[in-house]
Amino acid sequence: MRNLYFIPFIFVVTLGLSACATSNNTAESVNDPLEPFNRAMFAVNNQLDKFILRPAAIVYGYVPAPARYGVSNALNNLGEPLTAANDLLQGQVRRAGTTVTRFGINSTIGLLGLIDMAEYFGFEGHSEDFGQTLAVYGVGEGFYLFLPIFGPTSPRDLVGELSQTVLEDNLWDSALDNTNSFNTITTALGALSDRQESLELLDEIERTSVDYYATIRSFYRQSRAAEIANQEMDIENLPDIDGLDMSDLDMFDMDMADNGDKANMYEGNENEAYEEGYK
16 A cells, blocks of 8 residues: 555656557567666665665564564455455456455454454455456556666556555545555555565575566566466466576575475464464
């Protein structure tokens, strides 16, 4: 949930640039006609991450795991209504029903989403956004775009994300007072939670990448394609990613698997698992 005040400017600029890119066959094949600009923004973002977000995420990692998972669950629960709406727009009636059921269960016996009780009852969660809905309706992604803080995106996904942000703001504005503060808090917590969860993976990708920018670009495109197809992103089965040494990443996966084995040791004893950070 983002509170973005530059929405009109970005909306107009990206649509205009998208039209220009469509007329350029070479740019279409590369799909990154703004690469010099994107690399500059990528460098700016890395500095912001290095000095602000990553240190904050490291500190946040010292918060007890149950509290972190509760925050993540609650934030996911806030997004369920729009996920259900996008499910319906995509003709996924059954998935929409599952999402509505999850929201009902987690908002009540799940203590406003702090506990994912719906998953315990067999209702698996998923996410859908308006960018995915636009893709289902045949809207092309356009060129690759990287914006500081916002991260990797495309004109289609950017318009979808900004539209969803406006809808989320209006949704919670009708339910809560002082929504601006609420949106600011949830946006900050969401960014912090996401960054903390990706600390090890992004550190490893940066360490093993010949070209970190190209690697993130490839990873974004492939993960986004998987999301649109309602598939899970499987790092082990990814095609070759530009600039990434997959052999080193395989070693990282083995380390993560070792952590998974440790987590299994605590099966049935959640308190110990949370203390060790494996649940």
